[in-house]
Amino acid sequence: EAQVTQNPRYLITVTGKKLTVTCSQNMNHEYMSWYRQDPGLGLRQIYYSMNVEVTDKGDVPEGYKVSRKEKRNFPLILESPSPNQTSLYFCASSRRDTTGELFFGEGSRLTVL
Amino acid sequence: KNQVEQSPQSLIILEGKNCTLQCNYTVSPFSNLRWYKQDTGRGPVSLTIMTFSENTKSNGRYTATLDADTKQSSLHITASQLSDSASYICVVRGNRAAGNKLTFGGGTRVLVKP
Numbered sequence: 148e149a150q151v152t153q154n155p156r157y158l159i160t161v162t163g164k165k166l167t168v169t170c171s172q173n174m175n176h177e178y179m180s181w182y183r184q185d186p187g188l189g190l191r192q193i194y195y196s197m198n199v200e201v202t203d204k205g206d207v208p209e210g211y212k213v214s215r216k217e218k219r220n221f222p223l224i225l226e227s228p229s230p231n232q233t234s235l236y237f238c239a240s241s242r243r244d245t246t247g248e249l250f251f252g253e254g255s256r257l258t259v260l
Numbered sequence: 261k262n263q264v265e266q267s268p269q270s271l272i273i274l275e276g277k278n279c280t281l282q283c284n285y286t287v288s289p290f291s292n293l294r295w296y297k298q299d300t301g302r303g304p305v306s307l308t309i310m311t312f313s314e315n316t317k318s319n320g321r322y323t324a325t326l327d328a329d330t331k332q333s334s335l336h337i338t339a340s341q342l343s344d345s346a347s348y349i350c351v352v353r354g355n356r357a358a359g360n361k362l363t364f365g366g367g368t369r370v371l372v373k374p
Contacts, residue, residue, distance in 0.1 A: 151303070189366035190304075190349065237303050246292055246311070249351070249362075251303025 149174045153238050153252035160228055161260050168223045168255050170238030176250070177243040179221040180205070181213065183234040184254075190237065196221055197243065228259040262287040264352050264365035272371045273340050281368045283333040283350030291355040295324055295335050298347040298367070307335070307348075337370070345372045 151172045160166055172179065180195035182205075192205030196215040210232055212224040221240075225232060236255045241247035264285045273279045285293070292311045296304035308319045310326040310333060317324050321344075323336045337344055350365035 187366070190364045192362070192364075239303070246309060248294065248306045248309070249296075249304070251305070253303055254301065 176240035
């Protein structure tokens with residue numbers, strides 16, 4: 148089954164404790180991206196990757212890091228989480244062509260205390 | 261700055277009734293526009309894509325329209341069902357000259373009541 152898998156789905160952590168949210172897709176998609184979704188603000192792009200070893204900042208990259216060492220994986224790293232990073236996070240992937248439909252993961256709800 | 265504005269922010273309709281959601285955008289040059297449905301607690305799923313040359317496209321009870329001249333799109337839900345309760349997100353893609361960049365609307369939250 149074609150899917151984007153995120154882990155963990157739910158996480159409560161404390162300020163400053165490094166964490167990684169993993170994302171994996173099995174559709175051989177070149178493009179992968181991370182979004183955060185907050186009430187009233189919609190989906191905002193954090194980082195994206197057009198292919199292996201190629202990553203770029205989205206609209207809200209501060210406080211986040213990513214890497215794309217393999218085509219299927221695109222982890223999101225919070226080196227020193229802060230309470231304002233409490234949010235619902237989505238990973239998505241798509242083909243690189245201009246009609247590429249985004250396939251989203253199920254989301255990871257992160258709470259930083 | 262490229263923007264995508266959706267209206268209304270939320271609406272409540274009775275089961276069986278129709279409703280129309282609006283999406284206005286300033287993205288230019290334009291490549292395509294997608295409507296996504298997001299059930300509560302789930303990731304968005306594509307409903308339909310509209311390209312520059314398309315005016316109307318249907319997917320079951322969902323019908324999307326596009327007026328590329330006025331930069332407006334609508335999503336019409338016919339004979340609503342309880343399962344239509346969700347957020348609907350309009351996503352506009354710029355063309356290659358614009359880096360194929362995606363711009364997201366804030367979404368419209370639809371609640372269908374029995």
